[in-house]
Amino acid sequence: METDVIVVGAGPAGLMLANELMLAGISTVVLEKRRTPSTQYRADGLQPRTAEVLDLRGLLDPIMDRALPRGDIGGHFAGLPVELDCKPWGTRHPYPVAIPQHRLEAYLEQRLVDGGVPVLRGHEVSTVEQDSQGVTAGDIRGRYLVACDGGHSTIRKLLGVSFPGTSGTMAAVAADITLASRSAEVSTKSEHFSQYIKSANGFFSVLRPVEGELYRILFGKLSGESPARDVPVSADEVREALLAVYGPETELGELREASRFSDATRQVEHYRAGRVFFAGDAAHIHLPIGGQGVNLGIQDAVNLGWKLAATIRGWAPDDLLDSYHTERHPVAARVLKNTRAQGVITNPDQDVNVAAVREIFIELLRLPEANRFISGMISGLDLEYPGVGPRLIDFDVTIQDGPTRVSRLMHSGRGLLLSLDETPRSTGGWADRVDHVVAKTKEDLAAVLVRPDGYIVWSANEGPSLEAALTRWFGRPKDIHS
Secondary structure: OEEEEEEEOOOHHHHHHHHHHHHOOOOEEEEEOOOOOOOOOOOOOEOHHHHHHHHHOOOHHHHHOOOOOOOOOOEOOOOOOOOEOOHHHOOOOOOOEOOOHHHHHHHHHHHHHHOOOOEEEOOOOOOEEEOOOOEEEOOEEEEEEEEOOOOOOHHHHHOOOOOOEEOOOOEEEEEEEEEEEOOOOOOOOOOOHHHHEEEEOOEEEEEEEEEOOEEEEEEEEOOOOOOOOOOOOOHHHHHHHHHHHHOOOOEEEEEEEEEEEEOOEEEOOOOEEOOEEEOHHHOEEOOOOOOOHHHHHHHHHHHHHHHHHHHHHOOOOOOOOHHHHHHHHHHHHHHHHHHHHHHHHHOOOOOHHHHHHHHHHHHHHOOHHHHHHHHHHHHOOOOOOOOOOOEOOOOEEEEOOEEEEHHHHHOOOOEEEEEOOOOOOOOHHHOOOEEEEEOEOOOOOOEEEEOOOOEEEEEOOEOOOHHHHHHHHHOOOOOOOO
């Protein structure tokens, strides 16, 4: 089989990347070693910036139809009892979207299947070879390969790519369970994350309702040895944690799905190795706190997708593919740093010094400017790449067909030149890759050029010429007279 891009891994990053490539008309094959999709809830929240990115492609509404009714509850930092307020960032989606990871994956995979993109399950890659023209993974040949195969990436190991960082210092379990009985302190309603955190008798736990009779529990021992990562989680382990933290009135009903995790923190030094790229957990792992892992992976995919498509189409500037690493590596490094900090502050086995730090942080988060800083960092709304402007806020506009929103103008996955001041403009030789829309708005903007991933790269109010910005990000213009 031959294709343009081989995507290894059918998690959120791999499936989102394949959807981006499908939108651009790039032939893609997704390889996944698991024969059947996971049904574990795992990550169950999308940060506001990821919701915005999905909205840029028209994917958010159907995902919201599959989300859980968790209400207007803000995010958290280190489980501290102060909600993160994203409203000052001008987003239409100030609250995390409660979508279980398996539902997100199922939706993205079904879109690929409906679009004719092969998703080959039970297909484990055992060999990878690359040359100046492409990459061969087993019996499949592609021009490029993107490893989205998780923290234990086979592709990374086959290529001998190092994964520097720190090993885990704690071990914990995430499990989907039902309860045969529960004590009064077990919550049955949606609350802020901080309200679910408890510790007692050598265990810490986060036990919260998901939907119906299903609960999600995270727990670990505060000291002593824990089973190895590859040892299946037993019902007795869950029972022990429930008894220790919630007492004999809280009894396990059914253990449905479970997995182990740690606070291991690692990142590949370079996101590109020849014609192979790394995205999602194959590129970075960290303590899963604050709901940032899935969001990193999806935004890796959206950053890389249009750049790969542009290169395959033949119009990409020479350094466009390399900008994937230069833009996304620092973003993940920052997340690794903040999750390390959260791990220290969250640790229930705290001494008086950690307790003091927690109290100071709680006071800081109650200050609007400090809360805005942390909420922007955790949500991804504050992200700006070097030499690139901020994200384009999804404001209301009126076009020839009537009122709409900016995000709806970017469902094509192309660049957008948005003229708001009635000044004549044209995309000229870039019309095959950049849409030009004339609109009216109440916002104080004249015109902007926006990359497919939603970031402003030119404004009529400042910066270089429009032609220079088009050339920088969308390559040389097509000769419209040829």
